[in-house]
Amino acid sequence: xxxxxxxxxxxxxxxxxxxxxxxxxxxxxxxxxxxxxxxxxxxxxxxxxxxxxxxxxxxxxxxxxxxxxxxxxxxxxxxxxxxxxxxxxxxxxxxxxxxxxxxxxxxxxxxxxxxxxxxxxxxxxxxxxxxxxxxxxxxxxxxxxxxxxxxxxxxxxxxxxxxxxxxxxxxxxxxxxxxxxxxxxxxxxxxxxxxxxxxxxxxxxxxxxxxxxxxxxxxxxxxxxxxxxxxxxxxxxxxxxxxxxxxxxxxxxxxxxxxxxxxxxxxxxxxxxxxxxxxxxxxx
Numbered sequence: 001x002x003x004x005x006x007x008x009x010x011x012x013x014x015x016x017x018x019x020x021x022x023x024x025x026x027x028x029x030x031x032x033x034x035x036x037x038x039x040x041x042x043x044x045x046x047x048x049x050x051x052x053x054x055x056x057x058x059x060x061x062x063x064x065x066x067x068x069x070x071x072x073x074x075x076x077x078x079x080x081x082x083x084x085x086x087x088x089x090x091x092x093x094x095x096x097x098x099x100x101x102x103x104x105x106x107x108x109x110x111x112x113x114x115x116x117x118x119x120x121x122x123x124x125x126x127x128x129x130x131x132x133x134x135x136x137x138x139x140x141x142x143x144x145x146x147x148x149x150x151x152x153x154x155x156x157x158x159x160x161x162x163x164x165x166x167x168x169x170x171x172x173x174x175x176x177x178x179x180x181x182x183x184x185x186x187x188x189x190x191x192x193x194x195x196x197x198x199x200x201x202x203x204x205x206x207x208x209x210x211x212x213x214x215x216x217x218x219x220x221x222x223x224x225x226x227x228x229x230x231x232x233x234x235x236x237x238x239x240x241x242x243x244x245x246x247x248x249x250x251x252x253x254x255x256x257x258x259x260x261x262x263x264x265x266x267x268x269x270x271x272x273x274x275x276x277x278x279x280x281x282x283x284x
Contacts (some may be wrong), residue, residue, distance in 0.1 A: 015213075015236070018142060018180055021058040024247050024260045025229060029237020030216060032059075034142070037171045037181045039212040041204050043195050047220040047227050047251060047258070048184040052145050053078055054258045055182070056113050061142035063113045064133050066126060068151035069184075072117055076102070082256035083109050089254070114141070121152055123169040130177060140177035146170065148184035149208060163206035171211040183208075187217070196221040198243040201232035209233060217243045220251060227251035227258055 015033045020026035032038060032055070040048050049070060056063045057079065067075055077095070080102040081088045094101045116129050126146065134140045146152060152166050167183070174181040186205050193199040198217035201209055209215055215233040220226070230246035231239040250259045 018061055019059045021055050022249060022258070022260050024249065028231070028247060029234060030214065030229065030231050030247075031236065032143070032180050032182065033213070033236065034180055035174050035178050036213040037167070037174045037183065037211055039204075039208060039215040040182065040184050040218060041187050041199075041208075041215060041232075042218040042220075043187050043189055043193070043199065045220065046187075046195070046218050047253070048218065049147055050078075050220075050251070050253060050256060051218060051227065051229075051258060052147055052182060052184060054082060054256065056143060056145060057082060057110050059143065060112060062137070062139070063143040063145065064116065064130060064141040064179075065113050065145045065147070066116045066118070066121055066129070066152075067145075067147055068117075068119050068121055069147050072115070075115065076106070078256045079106055079110050081254070085255055085257065087254045088256070119151060123152070123166055126152070127169070127173065130173065130179070134177075140179050142179060144173070144177075144179045144181045146181065146183045148186070149206070150186060163208050164210075167208050167211050183212075195219060196223075196228070198228050198230045198232075198246050200243045201241045214239075217246075219246075220253065222251075222253060225251055 015035055017031040017033050020031065040051060042048050056065055077088050077091045080091045083105050114133060118125055130140060130144065149163050149166060170181045170183055173179065185208050187193065187199045187203040188205060190203070193203050196219050198219045201215060201217065204215070212233065213235045214231055217230050217232045219228045221228065227249045228246045229249060230243045231237065232241050232243055233239050248261065250261055251257065
């Protein structure tokens, strides 16, 4: 038993915000916080993994990333594209010539991320990996990304009850470790929900909306290069269960780039080259 003040000041119950990456979302109260379970939900190809990766890189906090939905080479290409602000196709071409071309830039700018590529991690695997992280580094990761819930395997029960069981365990992990647990999940593809507009909270599959402190509904419109984001649940701020209104961020999926409209600035090929190789003379 603890008094309320003792509980508030204990290390594992703080809900302090983590570093913001997108000022417009932060201003609207969409903050990633310690000790909280947060859900990013959207239809397939809505930008869930893109958003999680960009946050993990740009927040610069220690992260344990369960990439069940994406293999290592794809994550390498995405991370390199994001860091060098170049197209993934160009990154792939570079890697074909030199598999180690991006090792230095990734270690320098994304070395705070540790990865688990188990394609179907059970909750026991997730817990053991977090314990191993704490054993190695002496502290739990600030952020744990689970990408995504459909790939995680419950110990028993059918798919939807399994997702509820996993969410319950992830909620407990967030509270006990002080980590911000960021889980990704799918929304319904019913014709009522347009793929380029965030869907309402009721569209989340598997009844995964009960435990998270915040749920972000997202959708991508690649034609106008926008990622649309709205909090359909938020215990710490404004939210809109019907997903309206939403905030638009500038998004270029091929370059793995998500920015506030106020942050957005086109980058030249020379800038990207300098980011990757340092200050060197570029001919041509």
